[in-house]
Amino acid sequence: MVVQQAVSASAWRWVWRVAGLVAAAYFCLGLIFGPDQVENPTAGVVYVLFWVGLLPLSLLFGPVWRTLNPLRTVHLLACMALRRDAETGLRPLPPGLGYWPAAAGILSFVWLELVAPERTTLPVITVWLVAYVVIMMAGAVVFGSRWFDKGDAFEAYSDLAGRLSPLVRRRDGVVAWRNSLDGMAGLRPAPGLTVLVVVLLGSTMYDSLSNAPVxxxxxxxxxxxxxxxxxxxxxxxxxxxxxAYLGATTLAGRWGAAEPGTTPGELAHAVVPIAVGYMVAHYYTLLLLEGQRTVSLLSDPLVIGANWLGTAGWKVSAAGTTPAGIAMLQVTVIVIGHLVGTVLAHDRALVLFPRRTAVVGQIPLLLLMVAYTVVGLLLMFAA
Incomplete structure (x- = not known):
């Protein structure tokens, strides 16, 4: 069975591609022509609707950004106009490149989101986006469209979360339900994958720490x-x-008598549910509240009093949430993420370690998962 995202059927693929282009063009109205004011929705679109909203969208429907990505679509259209194979670039994609470009892209974005001075202003956002677009399109020209699979930070981010989606499109095109663990279990080691998933987890932990009074x-x-x-x-x-991850997985490999140097890469997929759970817990209220505000502002991207989308009059609603309810949700998704990660690590350990050392080899992994859980919960409620 070939796992494909639920929205990528042939009849709909171009519909979603066009939708991605239209959404990008509409976003650029505020980015390029809108005033640099708090009423401009650009910052909310980038940091809330896109960065945070892409996570639940991918969890539900799979790696949707692969189809919606306007940069991939522009590259495809250019190749069609030039009658070139979009997958073929000027040179082959180096096998050792792996997820390293995506890891660097995610790191640069979280730095922009969490650290950069004046990060909500249009000049800062524009400079970052222009640099990112230039790098992505240059990579596509040199290496072909395969570059986007692991080179585009947001495609890689959407793909990792999308592997937990309960939906799958079978080879015959029928959308079916699946065990969410199956997609994640199929994620194989690749250069840069460990750093990518750790950046996702570590940056979210830092976001909680940066909001702590201390x-x-x-x-x-x-x-x-x-x-x-x-x-x-x-x-x-x-x-x-x-x-902590490299230390625990390396020790697990030694105790479990695995092939030297293979354990960190083989177990990187188990960190993804942990990172996803922590991100959902951390960003839930931001998406709920600031997401509504951003959708309201999107009706007037030029800040001229327009109501093009009919959402200008929307009022931000807490939708019946309570502090206790939010806290319960946060604890639940963090614990579930760690439980799923533990199951994935256990299953992979049974393959990596000989039967005689399988149990002892998993002790460092268990301690790592417990440490991540405790630290995550402490940071969450310290903010």
Whole structure:
């Protein structure tokens, strides 16, 4: 069975591609022609509707950004006009490249979101987006459309989350239900994959830490500029998460008598549900509240009093949520993410480790999962 995203049937593929182009063009109205004011929806679209909203969309329907990605569509249209094979570039995609470009792209984006000075202003967002578009399109020209699979940070991000989707399109085109673990279990080791998933988890942990009163006071009282402190903090948290992962998985490999150096890459897929659970818990209220506000502002991207989408009059509603309900949701999704990660790590360990060492080899993995759970919950409620 070939796993394909639920929205990519041949009859609909171009509908979604066009929808992605239209949405990108509409977004550019506010980005290019709108005033640099808080009423401009650009920042909300980038940081809330796109970055946060892409996660639940991928969890439900699979790696949707592969089809919606306007950069992939523009490249495809250009290749069709030039009568070239879109998958063929000027040179083959290096096997060792793997997910490294996506990991670098995610790191640069979370730095923009969490650390960059004036990060909600149009000039800062524009500079980052232009640089990203240039790099992505240059990669597509050199390596062909396969570049987007692991080179585009947001396609890789959507693909990782989409592997937990309960929907699958079979080879015959029929959409069917599946065990969500099947897609994640099929994620194989690749260069840069470990760093990519750790950046997703570590950056979300840093976001919680940066909102904690202790960290806020520390930054305010420090003589070091806030962007330097923020960059150092972000890299430190990611580094600690990575060191803990590499230490535990390397030790597991030794105790489990696995082939040296293979365990960290083989178990990277088990971190994805943990990162996804933590991101859902952390960003749920942001998507719920700021998402409504951004949709309202989208009716007037030029801030001229228009109501092009009919949403300008929307009022932000908490939709019946309560602090206790939100806290319960956060704890639940974090625990579920860790349970799923533990199951995935257990199943892969049974394949990696000989039967005589399978149990002892999983002890460091269990301790790692417990540590991630405790630290995640502490950071979540410290913010």
């Amino acid at each position: 960290w806020v006071r520390f930054v305010q009282e420090s003589p070091v500029p806030a962007p330097v402190m923020g960059t150092t903090g972000l890299l430190t948290v990611i580094g600690v998460v990575l060191a």
